[in-house]
Structure formats: structure tokens, C-alpha cells
Amino acid sequence: MPERTVTDPDGGTDARRDEEAALLARVRDRDERALEALYQRYAGALYSLAYQVTGGDRFAQDVVQEVFIVAWRDAQRFDPSRGSVGAWLFGLARHKAIDVLRREATARRRSAPEVDLELEVAPDDVDHDAWQNLRRERVVEALRSLPAAQRESVELAFFAGLTHVEVAERLGIPLGTAKTRIRTGLLRLRDILGDSLSEMPAGSRA
Amino acid sequence: MNHRHVLELAAGAALDDLDPEERDAMAAHLAGCPACRAGARELDEVILALGMVSPRRTPPPELWGSIRAAIRATNAGSPDAGPASAR
Ligand SMILES: [Zn+2]
Numbered sequence: 001m002p003e004r005t006v007t008d009p010d011g012g013t014d015a016r017r018d019e020e021a022a023l024l025a026r027v028r029d030r031d032e033r034a035l036e037a038l039y040q041r042y043a044g045a046l047y048s049l050a051y052q053v054t055g056g057d058r059f060a061q062d063v064v065q066e067v068f069i070v071a072w073r074d075a076q077r078f079d080p081s082r083g084s085v086g087a088w089l090f091g092l093a094r095h096k097a098i099d100v101l102r103r104e105a106t107a108r109r110r111s112a113p114e115v116d117l118e119l120e121v122a123p124d125d126v127d128h129d130a131w132q133n134l135r136r137e138r139v140v141e142a143l144r145s146l147p148a149a150q151r152e153s154v155e156l157a158f159f160a161g162l163t164h165v166e167v168a169e170r171l172g173i174p175l176g177t178a179k180t181r182i183r184t185g186l187l188r189l190r191d192i193l194g195d196s197l198s199e200m201p202a203g204s205r206a
Numbered sequence: 207m208n209h210r211h212v213l214e215l216a217a218g219a220a221l222d223d224l225d226p227e228e229r230d231a232m233a234a235h236l237a238g239c240p241a242c243r244a245g246a247r248e249l250d251e252v253i254l255a256l257g258m259v260s261p262r263r264t265p266p267p268e269l270w271g272s273i274r275a276a277i278r279a280t281n282a283g284s285p286d287a288g289p290a291s292a293r
Contacts, residue, residue: 039270045258047265064265065273072277083250090257091222139255157221158256164223183217189252197251
């Protein structure tokens with residue numbers, strides 16, 4: 001029976017979660033290499049998200065830097081029972097990106113939601129894992145299959161860096177409606193993606 | 207509280223959009239409900255998946271060096287850590 005190694009980044013979801021929780025425990029103990037390992041794994045994706053939200057390289061760098069400084073300083077704030085390290089880092093990045101947008105309010109060109117999820121072939125994709133591309137395609141497809149009202153709200157909240165209050169204002173709907181659309185949209189994404197969220201990396205098993 | 211409502215709260219939690227009462231209610235239910243805990247984990251994976259969707263860009267190679275310098279400065283400034291050079 002083939003054994004899945006824990007260090008394999010393409011290992012199953014549980015293995016990945018456990019491994020990353022262990023890395024963060026080492027970060028808590030002031031192990032710089034553990035932080036670097038998390039950086040190697042997530043900096044690209046965090047930077048890409050931050051770039052999309054803030055629209056600039058310098059802002060995106062600030063966001064990534066602040067995320068890893070918080071991870072270093074406040075690693076004990078991560079609660080493994082509440083979620084994965086990766087999702088925690090993305091949550092921090094989203095917050096920091098929103099902060100940056102606040103600070104740079106004058107630089108905001110936000111008359112229209114610039115949410116473009118076209119799978120453009122970025123030059124950086126050359127060294128990008130194939131399974132991540134596959135995963136991306138499936139997620140984009142899932143987003144597109146949401147009812148328009150839900151998709152719009154989820155995209156504004158996640159990719160445009162708007163708070164829930166701002167989503168409601170932007171769409172001219174009550175705050176409660178915005179919250180419901182976002183929550184329902186996320187739940188629906190879970191239903192659509194279902195097993196593929198954890199099954200995706202299975203092909204990498206030896 | 208029914209499971210569906212708890213999952214809606216978990217979706218709210220995934221984007222950090224819960225008030226304290228909602229958070230407590232969710233935590234109380236999750237503590238005793240493995241099914242909803244599993245659902246909350248999947249929502250977490252959805253957030254992770256969304257995070258991977260942005261058009262891929264590569265941060266400049268010097269970014270890690272600047273982060274490392276910043277955390278070493280943090281170490282030096284914190285009360286329970288020695289001078290940066292000692293690390
Ligand atoms: Zn339940």
C-alpha cells in the first residue's frame with residue numbers, strides 16, 4: 001500500500017493541515033526556518049491575492065510582509081481547532097489588504113469592481129504547479145456557476161477587498177442581505193467543490 | 207440551533223464576519239457536532255481555494271530578506287528575547 005509522505009506538498013488535505021500546524025508551532029517557538037517554509041509555500045498565492053485586491057506591487061509586498069510579521073509575532077493566536085494555517089494566512093492577508101486600501105484611499109480607483117478572474121496566462125505560471133492550475137480552473141468554474149447575485153457579493157468581499165458594509169453599499173442592498181448572499185455563496189461553493197477540495201492532489205501519490 | 211444555520215455562521219466566520227454572540231453560538235454547537243465541524247473545515251478549504259484563484263504573480267525575490275530583517279528587529283525589541291545578534 002503506497003504511503004503518503006507528510007512532507008509532500010501534494011499530500012492529502014489532512015496531512016497538509018497537520019504539517020502546516022506543526023510548522024506554525026515551530027514558528028511560535030521562534031524557528032525562523034519554519035516561517036520561511038510557510039513563506040515558500042504561501043507567499044506567491046498571498047502576493048497574488050494582495051496584488052489583485054490592492055492593484056499594486058508595493059502594496060502587495062506590504063501586505064505579504066505584514067502577514068508574515070503577524071504570523072511570527074502572534075503565532076499563538078492561531079487556533080488549529082478553528083481552521084487551517086493557510087486559511088488563517090489568507091484571512092490575515094485580506095485584512096491587511098483592506099487596511100492598505102483604507103490608508104491609500106486617495107489612490108483607489110474603485111468606481112467599478114475590477115474583479116477579473118480570467119485564467120490569463122501570466123508569465124509566472126511557467127513554474128506554477130499543474131495541479132494548482134487545475135484547482136484554479138475548478139474554483140473559477142464553481143464561482144461562475146453561482147447565481148449572479150451571490151457570485152458578485154462573494155467576489156466583492158474576497159477579491160475586491162470590500163467589507164461587508166461596503167458590499168451592501170456598493171450593491172445598494174441591506175447589510176443583512178449582503179451577509180446572507182456571501183454566506184450562502186460560500187456554502188454553495190463548498191457544495192459544488194465538495195470532495196474535489198481534498199481529492200485534488202490524489203494524483204500525486206506514488 | 208440547526209445545522210444549516212451553524213454552517214451559515216461558519217461561512218461568516220470564514221470571512222471574519224461574526225459578532226461575538228454568533229461566534230459563541232457557533233463554537234458551542236461545533237464543540238458537540240462533528241458533522242458541522244467537518245463542514246466548517248470544508249468552508250475553510252473553500253477560502254483557501256479562493257485564495258489560490260488570483261492570476262498568479264511572483265513576489266520579488268528580496269521580499270523574504272526584508273521580512274526576515276523585520277522579524278529579527280521584532281525579536282530584538284520584544285521583552286523576552288535577547289538581542290537580534292544572539293539569535
Ligand atoms: Zn451541527
